[in-house]
Amino acid sequence: MKVTQHIQNANGKPLFSFEILPPLKGQNIQSIFDSIDPLMEFNPPFIDVTYHREEYEFKELPSGLLQKKIVKKRPGTVGICAGVQNKYNVDAIPHILCGGFTKEDTENLLIDLDFLGIDNVVALRGDALKTETYFHPEKEGNEYATDLVLQISNLNNGIYLDEDLKNSAQTNFCIGVAGYPEKHMEAPSLDSDIHFLKQKIKNGAEYIITQMFFDNKKFFDFVDKCRASGITIPIIPGLKPIATKKQLxxxxxxxxxxxxxxxxxxxxxxxxxxxxKQIGIEWCTQQSKELVAAGIPVLHYYSMGRAENIKAIAKEVF
Known part of the structure; x- marks a missing residue:
């Protein structure tokens, strides 16, 4: 079921959702299930699964030349989505990135997701690699999230990269995109950020999930700005309880x-x-209660694979 349908069917009751990371290479899917099991009592209609693009390491050869090696530290997003849907009967939502994919890679990935019965995706540009100062798109890939949204929307209309395909099947993905209450770090202003957010919606995005924030006023002001600019699709707040001093x-x-x-x-x-950790739980609980009181349809938590603090918050809110 599409995220937008889940929201409509809730009839105003707030929904609980969360995001998980694929396990590090060498671990199995049970580590994912262990982080999901404690949260299932709160009936999440959907669970997001992040995608981590390939990083590169350079090894010096005896000749003195550098050899580039691809390092994939968190593989498995597609398999995890299939496993989550099969085990829990909830919608798993994979993140799709521009970085690391050609347009053909993206199309093939989306075809696989469609075969698996996955109804929702989140389209993201992705971050720059650790070796990059700024994001560089893959050669023959999508440069911006707006481009990626358009490619997914094209598949929904049966438009594939190969223009010679006849009677091509349409996919039916509900497309989510990111929103930034305090603007994207590379955006010159919040107004310009919202301008490009509107372009994503024009290209086919159907809902927005925000970056984390710790001051609800930032979120409410962002929603007001979006609505004033003509954005009407659901805006889902992303929340994360702080858990260590280092995170400060x-x-x-x-x-x-x-x-x-x-x-x-x-x-x-x-x-x-x-x-x-307790401070983080209490702060995020108060944020959550205020958002629910304001009629926000879904609260989305960045669990980072840890269920304890999210469960403590959900017990007080849902």
Whole structure:
């Protein structure tokens, strides 16, 4: 079932969803099931599965030349989606990236997902590699998420890369895209960011999931700006409870988001990470309750493979 249908069928009741990471290479799918099992009591209608693009390592050869080696540290997004749908009978939503894929790679991936009965995808540009200052698209790949959304939308209309195909089957993906309440780190302004978000919607996006935020006012202001610009599709807030002192510096740097002073000082004064984890749970619980009171249709949690703190929050909210 499509995410938009889940929202319609909820009749105003808030829905709980979360995102998982593929396990590191060498681990099996049971580690994924172990992180999902504790959260199933809250009846998530869908679970997102991230995709991690290939990284590169360089090895110096005896000749002095550098050999580039592809390192895939978190494979398995498609297989995990199939496993999750089969085991839990919920919709699994794979993230699809521009980075690391040619357009033909993307088309073949989408065909496989369609064969598996997967109804939803999230279309993302993806981050720059650690070896890159700025994102560089794959040769013959989609450069921006707007392009990727258009390719998926074309498949939904039976338009494949090979124009000579006759009587081609249409896919029926519900396309989600990312939104940034504090703007994308590379965007010159929030208004320009919303301009390109509207382009994704014009190309076929049907719902938005936001980057994490720790101040609900940032989210409400973002929604107001989107609605004022003519965006009417569902906007789902992405939430993450802070869990370690290290994240106090890592999250703002990595994701270009701000944390409220009250949260910062509470974490700074915490005696250890157990105390930080409890602070994170309490803060995110209050965020969640306020969002539910405001009539937000779905709350989406970035679990990062850890269920304990998300379960503690969900018990208080759903």
């Amino acid at each position: 510096n890592l999250i703002p740097h990595r994701f270009s988001v701000e944390m409220p002073d009250d949260l910062i000082m509470a974490v700074v004064k915490a005696k250890d990470n157990d105390a930080v």
